Amino acid sequence: MAELTYRAAVARGIAQEMERDPSVVLIGEDVAAAGGVFKTTSGLLEQFGPVRVRDTPISEEAIVGGIMGAAMNGLRPIGELMFSDFLATCWDIVVNQIAKTRYMTNGQVSLPLVIRTANGGGTRFGGQHSQSAENWAMAIPGLKVVAPSTPRDVVGLLAASVRDPDPVIFFEHKNLFATKEDVPDGEIVDRLGEAAFRTMGDDVTIVALAAMVPVAIEAAGLLAAQGVSAEVIDLRSLVPLDTAAFLGSVAKTGRLVTVEENPRLCGWGAEIASIAAEECIWDLDGPIVRVTTPHIPLPAAAELEDLAIPDAQQVVRAVLAMA
């Protein structure tokens, strides 16, 4: 057991898999010599050498196209996109090629690859370096979508992603990089599609992801002080989606709130809310409420950015307003 940052957990997770399987390789901009701009790949070049850990040009289509081709030919590559905003620069390869190729070839092609990328806001970087792009990926059939909220989960879910035979987009939240927790020694491997119950409760189900998980947990604490018992579910992966976790919880609590960082329209919260509205409407004792960033790009100024990203107070207000 050692205390680990979320940032260091990324390198540990990658190293765990690279040690185990020589076909795992890592490429991206500044990932090798520099150890990544967020220092999430520190030490990997030294440990695994320049054939397996390699810096690329600023060519996102070459990075993701490159790992796709490599996955077709015997490697299990990990490609880093420095910021998730840059998914847009190679979106064609991600959605039209990586996501569809197994289906369109009727299973001839397997793509065991992982695209890791720094996601989310809170860093005052402005609108082009702060997006939460996990919804873009969730909307595309053929992509698995993972977004851990804790250092331990980074290791376990990264291992699961690397071992998964299908393409995974792995979102590392920039605002969580510095967070720490005690992480068990030895190999950690999770399963995709299993949500975690971060608090147990009877009055309301709060579904969250990545950096919104600590926000939801904080809100649950504040609500407890007001006599409201909240069950916080950390989805951990959007595809596969643990619908049983939240449907079961709502059956108990009768109330559902989703807490998302991304802009409001067509987010994963809408998907969760819609599933609930279709499948457990009779369990509901009130409206389903989505707490989200407003439908705007993230502003750079600290005061505006903090206002835009949901915080615990906002979640508390949403829950109390439902009653």
Place this chain on the structure above:
Amino acid sequence: MAELTYRAAVARGIAQEMERDPSVVLIGEDVAAAGGVFKTTSGLLEQFGPVRVRDTPISEEAIVGGIMGAAMNGLRPIGELMFSDFLATCWDIVVNQIAKTRYMTNGQVSLPLVIRTANGGGTRFGGQHSQSAENWAMAIPGLKVVAPSTPRDVVGLLAASVRDPDPVIFFEHKNLFATKEDVPDGEIVDRLGEAAFRTMGDDVTIVALAAMVPVAIEAAGLLAAQGVSAEVIDLRSLVPLDTAAFLGSVAKTGRLVTVEENPRLCGWGAEIASIAAEECIWDLDGPIVRVTTPHIPLPAAAELEDLAIPDAQQVVRAVLAMA
């Protein structure tokens, strides 16, 4: 009044605006000399000349970046992307630049531009030429999203899009190109954000878009024969969204079904359903049902593609199952 195809309505709509305003220009692959691969821009080169109607290289980033720059400098450009699937090849310029620039510059930059693109399936083209991408656009703050279902609406909504001071993604549905209706002579200009009631009804609200509108109308006919009176709402634009139209309708009918062509997760149907589940849950007499394409890429074989895209029978079954 003359009978017009949806295909011809596109050219008519563009011509109407180009005649009115010399700053309106059109570029894209094969749009000029060839009149467009779907013949939606036939005759425009002859009418408006090679400065205003121009063929580009196969360079989607240059096309959408080009119209963005042009919109910053006094033109009202229309750029064609041959298939909406190709939005992915220039997604960065669309979402990170076009959508965000007004907000990030605090209003210094206006982008009165239109990206027109052929959307949707039913043509047996396979997974890379059949997508419904309107949800991708809806999820991005800063984009307006328009998708007409009839030839008349093509003209009126295209005019509204060209005149709009904000960037609009205009989805022309490939499977509707051959459809016809009588369209009034003279200028037609609609407003974005106004849904149309295609049938009136008391028992269920069916919300549809583009090629799913005729499907919903057909379903309403079949339902009528079974004594169920359906109100079919054609959204016409997703942003701005006429929420009043469907919330008002659900207040009357108590039941809501959305009919979408796109893959299931995080679609506009989820947004509609979530809005309803938050704002009019007490009006609902049953679950909200989304009829969608399954969460798969569209297969090419006719039998599979027809199975994947919602048809009237599927809508009827969904409505009857709610009861």
Place this chain on the structure above:
Amino acid sequence: MAEPATVDIDPSTRLALYRSMVRARYFEQRAYDLFMEGIVKGTTHLGLGQEAVAAGFAEAMNPTDMTFCTYRGHNHTLLRGAPMTPLMGELAGRDVGICGGKGGSMHLTDVSKGAMGSYAIVGAHLPIAAGAAWAAQVRQSGQVSVCFFGDGATNIGAFHEAVNFAAVWKLPVVFVCENNLYMEYTPISAVIPVPHPAADRAASYGLESIIIDGNDADVVYDMATRTIERARSGGGPALVEALTYRHKGHSRADPGKYRPDEEVAAWMARDPIVLYRERLTAAGFDPTLLDEIEQAGLAEIDATTMEIRNAPPPPPETMMTQLWADGGSQWRN
């Protein structure tokens, strides 16, 4: 343009080249006929007239080498060894289709033969082909990736990223631009400021400028052999521009009327199959041998056609298979 190949190509290879071109020709002609008949649905982008490029490269490749091509990829997939009936079945959307009908005309793939897919977004497969070559380099597998694309594809960003990436990493990939002078309906000359879409860009990546007569199977085979072997032995990528012409329009029933009559006539007079038959005959090959190759090709496509006419469509349940490696398409529990 390079001179006609003066290199020695052994007789059996030359017969194989002829046989390849003939088979491709019959396949594409029949695909057109079946499209007009409504049996092939959606669209078709035929490689009629461009057979020498596909034949020359396929012949020069090892079985474990990898082909990446476009929607205009029937020739390439067939000539790597994919069987004809599953290919035509895919065009017709039948269960017997090589992709079970899920791919369609633009997406022929036969991984077992190294035909690693036909990609329908212009330029997208160049980085993918480079990536496959990178895996070959890492794994020291000795494979080479060959990636075909059109003149129009040279103006899309992915072209630039892929060729630069391959050049700087010295990847074993040969990029082959089939310059047929047109994109869909617009001539390539209208959208580039240099005469040669690929060759005039090679220097950007430290690569040699290579232009060949893509209608001469010997020339193609010769250049294919040289560039593939150089790539295989660690010499890095090549960018080859093969000049050729499509006999039909861009796709479907396009009559190609945007092309000047004289231009069409000049290129039709350079039909790669006619030229090659003449060359072989002049070189002393027995004409009856060539006739037999043709007859066998015709018999093969006739047999395929018969099979396809009666082939059932994919069963409905296949719609939901093979999104994921577990065989299914479930995204939730």
Place this chain on the structure above:
Amino acid sequence: MAEPATVDIDPSTRLALYRSMVRARYFEQRAYDLFMEGIVKGTTHLGLGQEAVAAGFAEAMNPTDMTFCTYRGHNHTLLRGAPMTPLMGELAGRDVGICGGKGGSMHLTDVSKGAMGSYAIVGAHLPIAAGAAWAAQVRQSGQVSVCFFGDGATNIGAFHEAVNFAAVWKLPVVFVCENNLYMEYTPISAVIPVPHPAADRAASYGLESIIIDGNDADVVYDMATRTIERARSGGGPALVEALTYRHKGHSRADPGKYRPDEEVAAWMARDPIVLYRERLTAAGFDPTLLDEIEQAGLAEIDATTMEIRNAPPPPPETMMTQLWADGGSQWRN
């Protein structure tokens, strides 16, 4: 590299160039200090050491010409005439910020001065700059677009698409690659197979290969004048590679340790401002005049700093303004 400019540049222009570089230098140094103090938040990508490029081009442009730059765009925006306090205010996320605090350090824009934006996705602004030039061509407005980017940007697809597009349409745009030898931490030489990221690609687009000393303000000004005027008179685009070096790391507090000491020392010895002061002095300019320029620059940045320290943040309601042209951000009724 081109020889030092031997052209005649009139004295007032030379003083203007000096003044520009000095103002930019003070601005960037202060931005760094304020970042370390926590007043400038998020990130900063400083143009320290690269001032001659920004100064030379800005001086050669007409007021209606348009500048497009990157996250490393403070110099360029300032030197087109954007006032200092709103720029520093934007870096500090204050209401007085040129974008009301919504943009931040990477997104300085002052449309009223032709500073058409700072773009933070590498390469994305090249097609946009070309598009603005296209509008100038269509409207016959006589404007020229000047687009700055780094060496690393030459490997992204948008670079290729934009330069080709501009060349084939003969658009009035000058593409300026500030080759400072590094991307973030990786040297450009590690990721390209040619020596010059921009100049060695120019021929792909039928353009001249142009490499200049980007630390020599006279040289930059001279080349800027020539390429801009050619573009303005219908001669089409240019691609200029200006060799330069950043004095600090890539961004924020990066100490730039990945760069060899001797390399850093050699370039520090070629500080564009020191060199230019020496040249002006040697040419007989009165040193007190130069001192005054420096004092004025310092006074300006001090005044700005004071204003910024006390400036309020943007009011909360501005979060929801200016998504749309109606001033608001409503997407529904």
